[in-house]
Amino acid sequence: NAGVTQTPKFRILKIGQSMTLQCAQDMNHNYMYWYRQDPGMGLKLIYYSVGAGITDKGEVPNGYNVSRSTTEDFPLRLELxxxxxxxxxxxxxxxxxxxxxxxxxxxxxxVT
Amino acid sequence: EDKVVQSPLSLVVHEGDTVTLNCSYEVTNFRSLLWYKQEKKAPTFLFMLTSSGIEKKSGRLSSILDKKELFSILNITATQTGDSAIYLCAVAGAKGAQKLVFGQGTRLTINP
Incomplete structure (x- = not known):
């Protein structure tokens, strides 16, 4: 099992650009989560999903969007x-x- | 609002020393407290505690939970340079979706 995989490992974006962070898991887990970690800080929950087609906001959702069309994949989208x-x-x-x-x-x- | 506070934020000790890391929390309808170790990349799971006063132990690491006083400690004895990491405490309340609230982490540095 690969476990939880994420791509890309690194990315530099210009202000105003968009991108999608990919996440996949092969453990047949129902629940999936996106966190961000700023320097010297713990993890803050951005969005989560309890199953395909069901997503909800976490603590810091502004500026992000998610979708969950399959059990395995949970991409995070940054629009601007x-x-x-x-x-x-x-x-x-x-x-x-x-x-x-x-x-x-x-x-x-x-983001620069 | 659910809150987890860890102390100290940073700790530097010599190899062979014993360290105690602290985690206090305020959470609605407490369910579980988890400890994670984060080296260069992803956090890895150490312990989960749900009952008060019971010690969880794995080699030189041990942890105990006090549900009355709302805190947990993580002890590491005979520290080694490989113990250098950020240690994260997280708490699960009753807000659904098995969401975790993380503390800021303690950065532990073990000098040879």
Missing amino acids: AAPSQTSVYFCASSYYGEYEQYFGPGTRLT
Whole structure:
């Protein structure tokens, strides 16, 4: 099993550009999450999904969008990149009924 | 609003020392407290605690939860340079979707 995979590993965007961060898991997990981690900070929840077709906002959703058309994939879309979105983005997943979340390797995004 | 606070934020010790990391929380309808270790990339799971006073142990690492005083500690004995990492505490409340609220993390540096 590959676990949770994320692409790309690194990306530099100009202000106003758009991009999609990809996340996939092969563990048949129902729940998937997107977090951002700023330097010296913990993880902040951006969006989450409890199953295909169901998504909801987390703590810091502004400037982002998600979709979940399959159990495996949970892409995160940045429409108009801003410097405040410079961060490391982690995708995670978990089984229904279990709190332990499995994390992907992260995407380091810089917006200049 | 659910809140998790870790202390200290940063700690530097010598190899062989014992360290204690703290995590206090305020969360509606507490369910579980989890500890993660984050080296260069993704957080990896260490422990989950749901019952008060029970110690979870894995080699030189151990953790205990006090649900009355709303805190947990993570102990590492006979530290090694490989223990250098950010240690994250996260709490699950009753807000659904098994969401976790993370603390800021403690950056632990072990010097040889």
